[in-house]
Amino acid sequence: MLEITDLTKQFFGLTAVDHVTTRFERGQVSAIIGPNGAGKTTFFNLVAGTHPPTSGRIVFNGQDVTGMRPDHVARLGIARTFQTTNLFDNATVLDNLIVGHRLRTHSGLWDVLINSRRLQSEERLCREKAREALDFVGLSHVANRIAADITQEERKRVAFALALATDPELLLLDEPAGGVNPEETVGLAALIRKLVDHGKTVCLIEHKMDMIMRLADKIVVLNNGAKIAEGTPAEVRRDPHVIEAYLGTDHRADQGAEHAAV
């Protein structure tokens, strides 16, 4: 579904993403892991179009999306969440979600001024989509709460719902379980599974290894911008390069294997 070929991003002298080649398959959960500063978020920024890559190619569903603007990428069906989700705190959760489906609508200023039928039906559609997405992530009970009053975990779920409202095929989730407690992490993992069960493809960045190991079908490990390993959780867990990156060169491979999985 998503093919990355030789992707490189240089910020002046610094190579943030270094000749990464990989592919994410439809209907799977792929995870990108790596130490802090490994280039994971930059990798997402390249795929989502926030930054143009220095070189390399990104092909989504057979279409070259390299260097495309973020809003175009989103329209093609790639949604993303951020580590922090800025909501409009003074509006209700549902109100915050309505804009999520805006990219599938066409009403412009003229429709607004004459309050056209198209605008009315599109607004109804967006509201329905928002409600649907909120139901999906299990938050229909907070629909009318103002966004300032929801918990961190609910905020994470709202971010999912926003991404879902865009009708994506692929979701890029940046630390979907960052800053929530272990119990809630389990709930979010279940939600990610549910996304995949409903035909979505997920790619996520996460530091919580136990969650990744249980959830991911495939793991890509980045270190200093370069891909050092990829494969199933079991394969990655045993990979000497991974152990080296996480624990340093002094550890012998067989020794570090158990720690790396923690």
Added chain:
Amino acid sequence: MKLLEGKTGWALLAAIALVFPLFAQNNYLISVATQTFIMAIAALGLNLITGYTGQFNLAHGAFMAVGAYTVGILTVDHQVPFWIAFLAAGCVTALLGYFVGLLSLRLKGHYFSIFTLCVSYIMYLLIEKWESLTHGPVGIMGIPSPPGIGPLQFGTPLSQYYLVLAFLVLGIWIMARIVRSLLGRSFMAVRNSDLLAEALGVDLMRTKTLSFVLSVVYAGFAGALYAGQVRFLGPDLASEVVTFDLVMFILVGGVGTLLGPLVGTVLVTYLTQSLQFLQDYRMVVFGPVLIALIIFLPDGLVGTWLKRRARRADAAQASLAPSAASAPSVAPATQEGRSHA
């Protein structure tokens, strides 16, 4: 309180504004009210780009001056009929706003604000120095007041008051349409986080530019009305003081609320007018009041009220079955409006 919300609230506000002249003892009060409404129209526009779209534009007052000067130059120096000049004012500010927007909106946050502050100063200098076009520091005198349309005449302060009121109502009505629509939601998405908005498929530049152009068109028409009402223009109209006044109005009323700019403009003007008797000391009173407002009501009067209402509505609904969320209706500040609209 319920009674004052939604359509009833707006109708009540309009009614108060309609009968206000009956209670105003003199023409001075009426013309102060007229100018307040003109400023409210400009503030309404500033609120679109700053409040709803999150781009803190510090050139808004200068765009108001551009609108005013367009009318002044066209009517006085070129004998163009007022209403044609009036329309031209909207077009000129829109066009200028489009190009300024294209340039300045590439910048984010404070950089955008500082850039627009510079744009504002450049526009001020142009107006002050380009004597052959703008008459420089002398200003433009003898601008005709708006001629009548059909049976309606706008020669007296009272009729001017109703003319400006009509434009204010139209302005609020269009603004309500915009901000409650999907378009308005795109603007607000940009304000909340431009990165997130982009990831949700919002075309950033297009959305911001549209908001900027719409907002300066409000300033342009406000300026045009100002020209027709005050009938004298000086370069001071383009000074940053006007912009800062407008910023103060929307801060007090509530940034990013529909009624905020109107409430803020009316309230602040009322305060400054009623403190006139203190002469030089009025700022000693006004300053602390303003600071207290910002500290204790950072969402502004309307914003604070709306937030409380949303919380209460949620609490009430928590016990009931969830029903469709009501669109944010705005008519909270009827009380402020009543005493000095």
